[in-house]
Amino acid sequence: MFNFFNKKSKPETICFHTDIHCHLVPGIDDGQKEPEPAADLVERQVTWGISRIFATPHVTQDTFENTPATIEPAFARLKEAVSGRGTDVELYHSAEYRIDNFFQRQLKAGAITPFPGNYILVENSFVQEAWNFDKLLFDLRLQGMKPILAHPERYAYYFKNHDRYKQIKEAGILFQVNLLSLAGFYNKEVKKVAESLVEKGWVDFLGTDMHHARHADAIEGYLSSKEYRRLASQLDGHLLNDTAF
Numbered sequence: 001m002f003n004f005f006n007k008k009s010k011p012e013t014i015c016f017h018t019d020i021h022c023h024l025v026p027g028i029d030d031g032q033k034e035p036e037p038a039a040d041l042v043e044r045q046v047t048w049g050i051s052r053i054f055a056t057p058h059v060t061q062d063t064f065e066n067t068p069a070t071i072e073p074a075f076a077r078l079k080e081a082v083s084g085r086g087t088d089v090e091l092y093h094s095a096e097y098r099i100d101n102f103f104q105r106q107l108k109a110g111a112i113t114p115f116p117g118n119y120i121l122v123e124n125s126f127v128q129e130a131w132n133f134d135k136l137l138f139d140l141r142l143q144g145m146k147p148i149l150a151h152p153e154r155y156a157y158y159f160k161n162h163d164r165y166k167q168i169k170e171a172g173i174l175f176q177v178n179l180l181s182l183a184g185f186y187n188k189e190v191k192k193v194a195e196s197l198v199e200k201g202w203v204d205f206l207g208t209d210m211h212h213a214r215h216a217d218a219i220e221g222y223l224s225s226k227e228y229r230r231l232a233s234q235l236d237g238h239l240l241n242d243t244a245f
């Protein structure tokens with residue numbers, strides 16, 4: 001297994017090489033607005049040791065009703081900016097699908113772009129769990145999809161009901177935790193829940209969920225910390241980032 005501690009780069013080399021969650025496709029969600037600053041963030045990720053990036057713009061009813069028709073041209077602008085710099089990185093896109101009616105319509109119409117191997121990044125609303133969450137995820141799995149729940153540690157309505165994490169996990173849903181949560185970027189409670197998911201061995205993927213340079217700064221700070229090194233050793237051999245697809 002790759003040994004993180006022998007790497008002398010600064011900041012500390014990241015413990016995965018494939019980012020499956022970031023908002024770098026310009027102009028179509030609340031992440032980057034223009035291709036060049038987005039390409040700056042790609043370059044920063046590469047300095048951490050990321051070599052493959054799946055950009056995942058929001059697909060959310062009412063706010064970001066993205067479809068392949070909006071994502072693909074915007075992604076092409078990002079790709080052009082990155083390749084213009086000669087940055088050594090594999091760049092792809094999927095999306096972060098909010099579980100809502102828009103997603104269900106897109107799914108029916110075949111207008112979604114999962115990761116290779118039919119893995120798909122889904123998120124809940126931050127206000128409440130989707131009313132038909134269990135059924136929807138069950139149906140997704142019946143269709144041969146492998147749902148990855150984005151940042152389970154950020155849904156505050158689960159904090160008083162940790163059993164829910166267990167139920168979801170046991171239903172075969174994979175968990176993607178944000179590095180920013182572990183870095184304490186959001187709040188203490190989110191950090192605590194993220195750490196408890198690591199402790200339980202329930203973290204399948206880490207992601208940056210990077211939207212802007214402040215996120216990159218927070219991640220860099222965390223990568224230089226002792227706490228991060230401890231986390232990397234805890235997760236060693238558990239993450240699917242580089243092997244699932």
Ligand SMILES: [Fe+2]
Nearest residue numbers: 021023096209
């Ligand atoms: Fe996200």
